[in-house]
Amino acid sequence: MKIFNSLTSKKETFKPKIKNEVSIYICGLTPYDDVHIGHARTFINFDVIVKFLRFIGFKVKYVRNITDIDDKIINRAREEDVPALDFSRKYIEEMHKDFLSLSIESPDIEPKVSDHIDEIISMIQSLEEKGYAYRKDESDVFFDIQKFKDYGKLANRTLDQLSAAERTIADLNKNHEADFVLWKIDTDGITWPSPWGEGRPGWHIECSAMSIKYLGEEFDIHGGGLDLKFPHHENEIAQAKCATDKKFASLWMHTGPLRIEDKKMSKSLKNFITVKDILKDFHPEVLRLFFLLTHYRSPIAYSKEGLENAKRVLDKFYTLFSNIKIPSKFNEDKSFREEFISVFQDDFNSPKAISLLQAYAGKAESGRDVSTDRLCTLKVLLNSLGLLLDETENYFKYGEFDLSIEEIEKLISDRNDARENKKFDLADKIRNQLANKGIVLEDLDGKTIWKKS
RNA sequence: GGCUGAGUGGCAGAGUGGUCAUGCAGCGGAUUGCAAAUCCGUCUACGCCGGUUCGAUUCCGACCUCAGCCUCCA
Numbered sequence: 001m002k003i004f005n006s007l008t009s010k011k012e013t014f015k016p017k018i019k020n021e022v023s024i025y026i027c028g029l030t031p032y033d034d035v036h037i038g039h040a041r042t043f044i045n046f047d048v049i050v051k052f053l054r055f056i057g058f059k060v061k062y063v064r065n066i067t068d069i070d071d072k073i074i075n076r077a078r079e080e081d082v083p084a085l086d087f088s089r090k091y092i093e094e095m096h097k098d099f100l101s102l103s104i105e106s107p108d109i110e111p112k113v114s115d116h117i118d119e120i121i122s123m124i125q126s127l128e129e130k131g132y133a134y135r136k137d138e139s140d141v142f143f144d145i146q147k148f149k150d151y152g153k154l155a156n157r158t159l160d161q162l163s164a165a166e167r168t169i170a171d172l173n174k175n176h177e178a179d180f181v182l183w184k185i186d187t188d189g190i191t192w193p194s195p196w197g198e199g200r201p202g203w204h205i206e207c208s209a210m211s212i213k214y215l216g217e218e219f220d221i222h223g224g225g226l227d228l229k230f231p232h233h234e235n236e237i238a239q240a241k242c243a244t245d246k247k248f249a250s251l252w253m254h255t256g257p258l259r260i261e262d263k264k265m266s267k268s269l270k271n272f273i274t275v276k277d278i279l280k281d282f283h284p285e286v287l288r289l290f291f292l293l294t295h296y297r298s299p300i301a302y303s304k305e306g307l308e309n310a311k312r313v314l315d316k317f318y319t320l321f322s323n324i325k326i327p328s329k330f331n332e333d334k335s336f337r338e339e340f341i342s343v344f345q346d347d348f349n350s351p352k353a354i355s356l357l358q359a360y361a362g363k364a365e366s367g368r369d370v371s372t373d374r375l376c377t378l379k380v381l382l383n384s385l386g387l388l389l390d391e392t393e394n395y396f397k398y399g400e401f402d403l404s405i406e407e408i409e410k411l412i413s414d415r416n417d418a419r420e421n422k423k424f425d426l427a428d429k430i431r432n433q434l435a436n437k438g439i440v441l442e443d444l445d446g447k448t449i450w451k452k453s
Numbered sequence: 454g455g456c457u458g459a460g461u462g463g464c465a466g467a468g469u470g471g472u473c474a475u476g477c478a479g480c481g482g483a484u485u486g487c488a489a490a491u492c493c494g495u496c497u498a499c500g501c502c503g504g505u506u507c508g509a510u511u512c513c514g515a516c517c518u519c520a521g522c523c524u525c526c527a
Contacts, residue, residue, distance in 0.1 A: 009457085026527095027527075028527085029527070030525090030526085030527095035527095036527090038526090038527060039527050040527090041527075042527040043527075045527095070525090071525080072525070072526095155456075155457090155522075155523080156456060156457070157455080157456060157522090157523075158455095158456095160455095161455055161456070161523080162523075178523095203525085224527065225526080225527030226458095226521065226522080226527080227521075227522075227525095227526050227527065228526080228527070229457095229521095229522070230456095230522055230523070231522095231523085231524095232526090254527095255527070256458090256521085257520085257521065257527080258527085259520075259521095262519075262520075263520085264520080264521070264526085264527095265527095266525090266526050266527085267525085267526060267527095268524095268525055268526055269526090290465095293465065293466065293476085294465080294466070295466085295467085297458090298458090298459080298466090299458090299459080299520065299521075301465095303464095303465095305464070305465090306464085306465065308477090309464070309465060309476085309477050309478085310465090310477095312476090312477060312478090313465095313476065313477070315490095316476090316477095319490070319491085349467075351465090351466055351467055351475090352466090352467050352468080352474085352475085354475085354476085355466080355467065355474070355475035355476065356475080357475095358475060358476055359474090359475060359476085362475090362476085419486080422486075424486055424487070427486090427487090428486095428487070428488080431487095431488075431489090440488095440489065440490095441488085441489065442488095442489050442490050443485080443488085443489075443490085444489090444490070444491090449490095451489095451490095
């Protein structure tokens with residue numbers, strides 16, 4: 001298996017530390033607003049990656065954190081006059097609901113920063129003992145990037161380049177402009193006592209502390225959205241390596257951004273579409289397939305047309321299996337499975353793997369190659385990506401309608417009466433009436449079924 | 454400005470030094486009361502300019518355009 005390593009900018013043969021086991025840490029969300037489809041992209045990508053690793057037989061330990069201490073949370077909570085952790089708890093619940101709707105599997109461990117203050121403090125202490133952390137007078141505690149010779153390796157940036165960057169606020173307590181906070185001194189908002197005084201952890205240290213706690217000082221894969229590469233992941237590496245003198249994560253993976261109108265979808269740009277909004281119109285698997293039709297490292301331009309295209313593709317798969325009963329016992333088509341795996345394990349090439357499945361589906365439809373074993377294998381492979389898991393009926397009737405099921409069925413029955421009596425004008429009128437409500441009819445083998453358009 | 458990535462047919466999107474991606478849409482046909490669904494057939498491509506090569510969309514160089522990061526961000 002090959003995986004692109006952001007640290008070396010090369011595809012590398014994947015060799016986990018322990019044979020057949022994978023330890024993976026993914027940076028999760030800061031819960032202070034609804035989950036948007038840019039987040040969904042990242043977590044669906046990693047969901048599929050973890051699923052695939054398990055599918056081919058790896059034992060995976062998957063950790064995905066929640067950053068529940070953050071200035072934005074504190075500020076928003078203050079605006080609403082509720083305790084910060086109550087505020088974030090509310091959005092954690094929303095996040096879990098959204099992820100469940102999207103069939104994103106829960107990680108094995110989902111640690112929160114607020115539960116790991118002790119680990120964070122002791123990591124900062126060891127950085128302090130080794131001379132990587134400093135403070136002036138009673139200032140915040142900073143990490144001294146000039147003491148860490150590999151600083152900038154992940155982002156491919158030198159200290160000079162970092163100095164040259166225009167920074168709006170220069171903190172006079174810092175040795176270098178790019179030094180970052182390990183412990184922020186504060187008495188307002190949510191704080192904990194520490195050897196340096198009342199305060200809270202800086203952003204970055206939590207992920208170093210929690211990944212090491214659950215996966216050890218050296219583990220296989222660390223990932224997240226591309227926007228976390230610098231400074232977040234760069235800083236994580238600095239802290240973890242300096243505190244432990246170990247390698248930390250061997251492989252770094254970053255998912256590409258979701259764009260909307262040629263800009264990255266992000267909370268700060270306020271150009272986001274929430275998961276809840278999308279799921280009003282589209283089945284969750286449509287969103288999943290929309291993402292999988294593009295490689296995880298490439299940017300995706302969000303568009304309604306793109307989602308509609310993904311829907312048509314998924315419709316075809318569901319239609320193919322709508323009349324096929326999958327037997328409980330069948331012989332898996334090994335060569336098909338192997339072909340799929342060999343494509344997918346080249347840096348998780350989902351678009352190529354799906355095109356392979358589409359080609360097989362096409363062959364099956366044409367009646368040229370309809371061995372049940374092969375069809376069943378196709379279903380297994382789609383399922384492995386988190387697709388084709390819903391009942392056909394549910395899938396095609398997903399969404400909101402203006403009409404009740406009873407009303408729809410009454411109209412269908414009226415139309416069929418009209419057809420029996422050759423009153424085709426009336427029949428077509430009823431069909432148009434339903435079409436205007438977003439319901440399409442199909443007359444199959446003397447039976448009429450309906451779908452949401 | 455620095456660093457990184459990308460520009461493929463109407464659209465999405467892989468890939469490759471010389472035979473086909475794949476799918477959606479379109480078009481023609483079968484089927485249907487007419488549609489839909491399904492089936493058969495089918496068109497359109499590699500940003501621009503040079504170079505290497507017998508041959509380049511694929512390798513090299515310049516240019517143009519776009520995006521991401523450099524400040525919070527998945």
